Amino acid sequence: MRTFAYILHKAGVVDDSATELLTAAKKLDPGASPIAIVTGWGPDLDSVCDRVRTFYGEVWKIGSEALAYPNAELVRSALVKVLPTGSVLLVAHEHFGIDLSPGLSVKLNSAFVSDVLDIDGVEGTQVKVVRQEFGGQISTHVRCDVSSGAVINVRPGAFKAANGAPVLGQIVDMSDEVGALSAKRRYIETLVAESGGVDITKYDVLISVGRGIQEQGNVGIAQELADAMGAAVSCSRPVVDAKWMEKSRQVGSSGKTVKPKVYMACGISGAFQHLAGIKGNPLIIAVNKNPKAPIFQVADVGIVADILEFLPELTNKVREARGISAKAGGRQ
Amino acid sequence: MEILVCVKRVPDTSENEIVLNSAGNDIERDDLVFSVNEWDNYAVEEALQIADRVGGNVTVVTVGGEDDEEVLRREMAMGAKHAVLISDEAFEGSDGKGLATILKAFIEKGNYDLILTGVQADDGCAQVGGMLAAMLDYPFASLVNAIEVLDGKRIKVCREIEGGNKEVNEVDLPCVLSIQTGINEPRYVGMRGIRQVASIEIPTPCAADLGIDPATVGAAAAKVRRVDYFVPAVTKQAEMLQGSNEEIADKVIELAKAKGGFR
Numbered sequence: 172m173r174t175f176a177y178i179l180h181k182a183g184v185v186d187d188s189a190t191e192l193l194t195a196a197k198k199l200d201p202g203a204s205p206i207a208i209v210t211g212w213g214p215d216l217d218s219v220c221d222r223v224r225t226f227y228g229e230v231w232k233i234g235s236e237a238l239a240y241p242n243a244e245l246v247r248s249a250l251v252k253v254l255p256t257g258s259v260l261l262v263a264h265e266h267f268g269i270d271l272s273p274g275l276s277v278k279l280n281s282a283f284v285s286d287v288l289d290i291d292g293v294e295g296t297q298v299k300v301v302r303q304e305f306g307g308q309i310s311t312h313v314r315c316d317v318s319s320g321a322v323i324n325v326r327p328g329a330f331k332a333a334n335g336a337p338v339l340g341q342i343v344d345m346s347d348e349v350g351a352l353s354a355k356r357r358y359i360e361t362l363v364a365e366s367g368g369v370d371i372t373k374y375d376v377l378i379s380v381g382r383g384i385q386e387q388g389n390v391g392i393a394q395e396l397a398d399a400m401g402a403a404v405s406c407s408r409p410v411v412d413a414k415w416m417e418k419s420r421q422v423g424s425s426g427k428t429v430k431p432k433v434y435m436a437c438g439i440s441g442a443f444q445h446l447a448g449i450k451g452n453p454l455i456i457a458v459n460k461n462p463k464a465p466i467f468q469v470a471d472v473g474i475v476a477d478i479l480e481f482l483p484e485l486t487n488k489v490r491e492a493r494g495i496s497a498k499a500g501g502r503q
Numbered sequence: 504m505e506i507l508v509c510v511k512r513v514p515d516t517s518e519n520e521i522v523l524n525s526a527g528n529d530i531e532r533d534d535l536v537f538s539v540n541e542w543d544n545y546a547v548e549e550a551l552q553i554a555d556r557v558g559g560n561v562t563v564v565t566v567g568g569e570d571d572e573e574v575l576r577r578e579m580a581m582g583a584k585h586a587v588l589i590s591d592e593a594f595e596g597s598d599g600k601g602l603a604t605i606l607k608a609f610i611e612k613g614n615y616d617l618i619l620t621g622v623q624a625d626d627g628c629a630q631v632g633g634m635l636a637a638m639l640d641y642p643f644a645s646l647v648n649a650i651e652v653l654d655g656k657r658i659k660v661c662r663e664i665e666g667g668n669k670e671v672n673e674v675d676l677p678c679v680l681s682i683q684t685g686i687n688e689p690r691y692v693g694m695r696g697i698r699q700v701a702s703i704e705i706p707t708p709c710a711a712d713l714g715i716d717p718a719t720v721g722a723a724a725a726k727v728r729r730v731d732y733f734v735p736a737v738t739k740q741a742e743m744l745q746g747s748n749e750e751i752a753d754k755v756i757e758l759a760k761a762k763g764g765f766r
């Protein structure tokens with residue numbers, strides 16, 4: 172079994188997942204020396220390869236002007252050309268991995284396992300992995316037959332980056348193997364998200380509401396608390412999907428990354444895509460009516476309560492503590 | 504434009520708490536409330552809006568059993584013109600590739616310009632759409648949150664990438680897209696709407712009807728198989744605040760102040 176890791180990078184900077192995939196590869200096969208695959212073009216590609224060789228023993232560099240932007244269809248064609256049959260390829264499970272891997276596994280005629288959190292044992296060609304379903308409410312063991320190879324998508328952050336001694340891996344230029352590439356899907360441009368009226372990345376305290384807020388009319392309850400505390404209201408994705416709040420208020424992998432001092436998660440279950448947006452190790456206070464909600468395993472402080480009842484009480488207390496009258500701290 | 508939307512019936516996570524059963528080998532399935540996978544409902548709405556804009560028909564399809572018919576009727580009540588239930592014992596235990604193989608066989612009997620799936624099923628792997636596209640040799644885009652039909656041959660789609668940014672792509676038709684939640688506001692379906700489509704006959708092709716070799720689907724062909732469900736050991740647990748809401752509120756204020764959150 173030869174193990175490969177597809178390296179994500181942007182503007183010449185290697186993504187954190189590159190070292191995490193190395194850890195996952197070692198867990199899959201402690202004796203393996205996984206090979207990093209880097210696709211791209213120009214000086215960025217070279218600097219990324221130079222960086223990646225400090226922790227991977229071997230780096231396959233695939234340079235092509237067509238790969239300057241990582242279009243999954245083009246990357247797939249390139250990988251199909253270079254990967255030996257039976258290879259196991261590790262890919263980070265984020266927007267690019269979701270785009271690339273299922274189709275790649277079809278073209279390689281290998282197995283695909285998605286969003287892997289842990290590797291729980293290897294017996295011959297059977298790999299047992301840990302996944303989650305239902306937004307992290309429950310875990311599963313999944314058995315995958317890797318006898319004809321596999322593409323394994325690994326959840327970002329699930330494997331700790333190893334602090335191995337630096338190596339000086341060799342860079343193998345595979346560009347010639349790839350040749351001309353064309354696709355039926357063409358990248359045009361990236362539209363950068365608008366920052367919105369309230370910039371949630373600038374606040375020390377965030378009152379963050381999830382689906383548990385139940386309806387748009389209730390968002391005001393969180394806003395009142397935020398006003399009393401001098402905080403801002405942020406939210407999870409379903410709140411944006413339902414158009415109750417602006418996209419610019421969303422915390423998470425497909426929303427904003429925030430670094431507050433205090434993050435109060437109200438009616439938020441704790442899905443990894445949401446948690447991915449909370450950085451800087453804030454005090455996380457979770458309020459949820461379900462004592463088994465996964466958020467209680469990441470929060471520092473937990474409160475089992477109905478947010479519609481608890482938040483107004485907290486608001487009153489905060490106003491008392493800060494000497495604010497109810498009117499002054501009223502709804503905006 | 505002929506549009507096909509692949510839909511799946513799943514336990515509704517907003518109606519149920521998903522817990523382990525007493526035997527510890529499956530989720531507790533008694534009293535589960537099912538609904539159409541949230542992503543798929545957005546996909547159906549998107550298909551209906553496209554058909555409204557440029558003309559065409561929307562078909563919904565699911566691979567499953569008798570129980571799954573209810574979600575097809577629901578999506579017909581939303582406005583899908585046709586529904587198909589692909590069903591065969593041979594399909595049981597199929598992995599993602601098995602499902603994609605089944606859907607591919609069905610799609611090849613039709614003439615679809617655009618095929619939509621959800622990004623992922625609540626109990627799934629975010630895989631069926633991408634696999635299906637690769638098997639059909641159609642282009643694919645995942646995490647789609649906007650679609651614009653350019654002409655009969657091309658569409659423009661936005662993909663949701665990091666930080667709320669959008670990646671704009673031009674895609675040749677026919678293609679497969681996996682639809683992200685929030686792309687639109689799915690219309691409401693009332694009981695009346697569902698009653699109106701209650702008696703419409705839903706075709707239920709089996710493996711033989713679609714020319715599917717049973718050896719390529721089902722448990723025997725599956726390289727990937729769920730072994731069990733479990734609840735992982737708790738590695739970290741929040742300090743749970745006890746007492747009256749007032750007492751808890753005082754404590755929260757104290758903690759937030761200590762952290763420098765506010766004065």
Ligand SMILES: Cc1cc2nc3c(=O)[nH]c(=O)nc-3n(C[C@H](O)[C@H](O)[C@H](O)COP(=O)(O)OP(=O)(O)OC[C@H]3O[C@@H](n4cnc5c(N)ncnc54)[C@H](O)[C@@H]3O)c2cc1C
Nearest residue numbers: 381382383407408423424425426438439440445460477478
């Ligand atoms: C590619 C991709 C990207 C994503 N990006 C993001 C992202 O950037 N940000 C993000 O947030 N999500 C993202 N998601 C979605 C994510 O997977 C979860 O679905 C989402 O975070 C769940 O939001 P939630 O916790 O508000 O809702 P749910 O998971 O439905 O949880 C609601 C919680 O509220 C509790 N509750 C209900 N009523 C009350 C009440 N009255 N009082 C107290 N508690 C109550 C429930 O017990 C439950 O725990 C993404 C998903 C995908 C597939």
Ligand SMILES: Nc1ncnc2c1ncn2[C@@H]1O[C@H](COP(=O)(O)O)[C@@H](O)[C@H]1O
Nearest residue numbers: 509566620621623624627628629630631
């Ligand atoms: N049994 C099924 N029948 C029809 N479509 C399905 C089925 N399973 C999954 N899909 C489609 O594939 C998408 C992704 O599912 P999954 O790969 O299982 O997460 C779903 O949102 C559906 O659109």
